[in-house]
Amino acid sequence: MKNNILIIGGGPAGLEASAQLQRMGYNVILIEKSPKLGGHLAKWDRLFPDSVPADEVLGGLLRGTEGVKCFTDTDVRAINRLDKSYNVRLTNGITVLSDAVLVASGFDLFDAVKKEEYGYGIYDQVMTNADLEAYFKTGSDRRIENPGKIGFAHCVGSRDEKAGCRSCSKVCCATAVKQAIEMKQAFPKAEVYCFYMDLRLFGRHYEDIYLKAQKEYGVRFIRGRVAEVSENYDGTLLVKAEDTVAGKPLKVTLDLLVLMAGMRPSAAGKVIGDLLEMPAEEDGYFAVRSGIAAGQRSPIPGIFLAGAATGPKTLPETLADARAAAMEVDRYLTEIFPDAKNYKQLVKERW
Numbered sequence: 001m002k003n004n005i006l007i008i009g010g011g012p013a014g015l016e017a018s019a020q021l022q023r024m025g026y027n028v029i030l031i032e033k034s035p036k037l038g039g040h041l042a043k044w045d046r047l048f049p050d051s052v053p054a055d056e057v058l059g060g061l062l063r064g065t066e067g068v069k070c071f072t073d074t075d076v077r078a079i080n081r082l083d084k085s086y087n088v089r090l091t092n093g094i095t096v097l098s099d100a101v102l103v104a105s106g107f108d109l110f111d112a113v114k115k116e117e118y119g120y121g122i123y124d125q126v127m128t129n130a131d132l133e134a135y136f137k138t139g140s141d142r143r144i145e146n147p148g149k150i151g152f153a154h155c156v157g158s159r160d161e162k163a164g165c166r167s168c169s170k171v172c173c174a175t176a177v178k179q180a181i182e183m184k185q186a187f188p189k190a191e192v193y194c195f196y197m198d199l200r201l202f203g204r205h206y207e208d209i210y211l212k213a214q215k216e217y218g219v220r221f222i223r224g225r226v227a228e229v230s231e232n233y234d235g236t237l238l239v240k241a242e243d244t245v246a247g248k249p250l251k252v253t254l255d256l257l258v259l260m261a262g263m264r265p266s267a268a269g270k271v272i273g274d275l276l277e278m279p280a281e282e283d284g285y286f287a288v289r290s291g292i293a294a295g296q297r298s299p300i301p302g303i304f305l306a307g308a309a310t311g312p313k314t315l316p317e318t319l320a321d322a323r324a325a326a327m328e329v330d331r332y333l334t335e336i337f338p339d340a341k342n343y344k345q346l347v348k349e350r351w
């Protein structure tokens with residue numbers, strides 16, 4: 001066994017980095033604040049673009065971490081920098097002496113209640129992308145009862161100065177197209193509309209799925225942001241938008257509106273960042289030492305970052321980032337502990 005590495009966050013980035021570092025021979029300790037590993041992936045049903053079940057992907061990630069010391073329901077209580085390592089006190093009473101710390105704190109979904117004009121939490125027929133995914137996973141939601149007209153509102157809480165987030169969340173255009181197709185499969189007679197500002201579908205085969213949504217499933221894409229939602233006397237929704245292609249305001253009556261809530265920096269991650277005095281960018285995501293050359297190193301020696309802790313990422317990007325972070329950790333530890341005899345001795349003393 002080599003050095004000890006603490007990984008904070010048991011979502012896809014934390015799981016993948018744990019598996020890689022364990023394979024390299026490190027002693028990996030993974031902590032997750034919630035009772036279950038998997039992060040948002042554990043709540044998702046199927047993934048874009050090939051509809052692979054999220055459970056299958058998560059199962060593979062979990063299998064990779066066999067042998068890693070995992071503590072769920074566990075957070076960081078205190079962290080102190082020593083000479084070349086960190087003394088980390090966990091909320092489960094254990095203290096870890098770690099030679100490197102990898103923060104994989106992920107993201108939070110934007111709280112759609114904050115966009116009051118969209119009526120989430122006010123009108124029953126307004127739900128979020130996460131709610132709809134839970135419906136696909138469980139097969140039940142009282143809000144979904146053979147809807148005749150379904151709308152998807154893109155960019156909810158993203159690319160929106162008023163909502164405090166200028167950046168794009170990267171995954172919600174793809175999720176909207178995937179969910180629009182899935183709703184057409186479940187309710188073939190339904191009319192499905194996507195209200196978008198511009199479609200950001202940059203991954204391989206993503207464009208094909210968008211064309212398929214139009215040609216095979218008849219999903220209608222309307223270029224325009226939803227401005228306001230209200231309820232008609234019969235309980236349906238009246239959605240006002242601006243059709244920016246036709247240059248006209250638009251009113252559509254819907255039975256169900258799905259809000260594509262975007263990504264936000266993790267609130268739990270911010271607590272870790274404050275303990276470490278780790279710098280964040282203006283938008284709240286953690287700053288890296290260099291966006292091109294060292295995208296997984298924080299400006300603090302021995303502290304590394306992976307996944308959505310540094311900004312919105314797709315799942316494939318998150319996994320690739322986690323692997324890169326594992327390599328950066330390995331490179332760092334090789335630099336500061338060049339003498340294998342020394343660190344074997346150190347590990348012996350510490351465990």
Ligand code: SF4
Nearest residue numbers: 155158168169172173
């Ligand atoms: S991915 Fe699409 S829906 Fe999401 S914020 Fe970017 S443009 Fe908007």
